Amino acid sequence: MSESSPLQNEHVIFTGVNRSEEAAALTASLGGVPILAPFIATKEIIQTDDKDKLLNSNAFKWFIFTSQASVAAFHQKILRNNLEIEYFQVKIAAVGSRTASALEQLGFSIDFMPSVFSADVFIREFPQVAAPEESCLFFRGNLAKKTIVDGLVNPVDEWTVYETVTLEDNVEKVKEMLNSGKNCSVVFTSPSTVNAFHQTIGKDLGYHGFTVCAIGHVTKNHLKSLGITAQVMPRTYTLTEVVYALAQWKG
Template identity: 55%
Template sequence: MTKVLPLQDELVIFTGILRSSEAVDMTLQYGGIPVVAPLIATQEIISEDDEQKLLSCQTYDWLIFTSQSSVHAFHAKLMKYHVNPSSINVKIAVVGSKTACAVRSIGLKVHFIPSIFSADVFVKEFPKIATPNEKCLFFKGNLAKKTITDGLVNPIDEWIIYETIEVEENQEQVRSVIENNEKCSIIFTSPSAIEIFHKSIGSQIGYDELTVCAIGHITRDCLESFGATVQVMPDTYTLTEVIHTLVEWKGRE
């Protein structure tokens, strides 16, 4: 007899930006059908003073990255202006293991990661390893909240280095998958994707027939504010852990 896998015939919708195929591969291994349909994308913001900003990085004690998108945009500028990452002799703080991997992949060292991969935990734990007078440069997206800037006593400058844009062509695919299939799980990695989903899909068809998965308590809280019940949220805020937790959830059904 063929063994029934925990995600057998389950359509698993990925609404966020995928940086690797690991979570998709895991979905397949557990019998699921991955639907990769990101509702958002990011693109580097290019400004005339980018080179000057790069050179000024050395004047800071800390560089802060909260997403892989910010690291990729920073790396693109390093390459454009032929700046060797080894010349960046500054401490680096990140939110999340994947962001840390992105930093290390471009040849830089990570000096601080919070115990929970969230900006609100970052601002509580960062003061334990950084003195109040140490100056920080925070690399962020255009939709990033002020949690870090307002939550730290350190002098902080912001560099809005990328922007988040809506991917309209994937909205109809997500709607069609949900409306035409009974077994659907949907994964949200950020409030940005949730807001687009709710505006174009969720407000019309609701969330009751979905297994709703979230990365992080901020994402969960955003979903709940729109009336969704979050069934799956891992303790470790990564996409692969979402799949592990989803497998456990489906195994109990």
């Protein structure tokens, strides 16, 4: 293994929602073999009162987004109901640089982003910029925890804009790879990806035949709750940073 190719012959399996192209290219540049095999996908939840909710959302002081999936679902609702971004005169809070970037691409400005990209840090730092009486609309997925709703003193309404589903074809693809005897690392991006992997592969195969990588302490702690140790976790919670951390660990 050379210093320029610390991931030589390492098959790096990305199990999160398929937004891993940049991390895949980085993996290849470091000598590894990227495997894009998301275990989960997100699907917008469409409801008959979506337009009314959009039109009434200006009553809130803040919009809160914690994932790119929530941004994408929100955008689909805007397009379907023929509204413009300029209609929404609110402040924007985003958890994570990718979430913030997705919002900025739509034309929003980011008014707050926590120093660490996780909901538990968000609820500690948000009071620094938002008065307790300022109301919030939290755009969430169907599997989102109550961390933000229960953790903020602000009045928070939830809008479940997308759902998470398991991709069975990729489950079989990853199972074959892990049983092939090749050097493998599996990247978990959220408790949802951990659960999908654990139920379909992990609880039968175990976790000793590959390197376990986690993005974020929430994901790492969820793995720990299942008795699984994450060998690699980056300080900055992004896919590219987990590749750099894995390369350092392997090197």
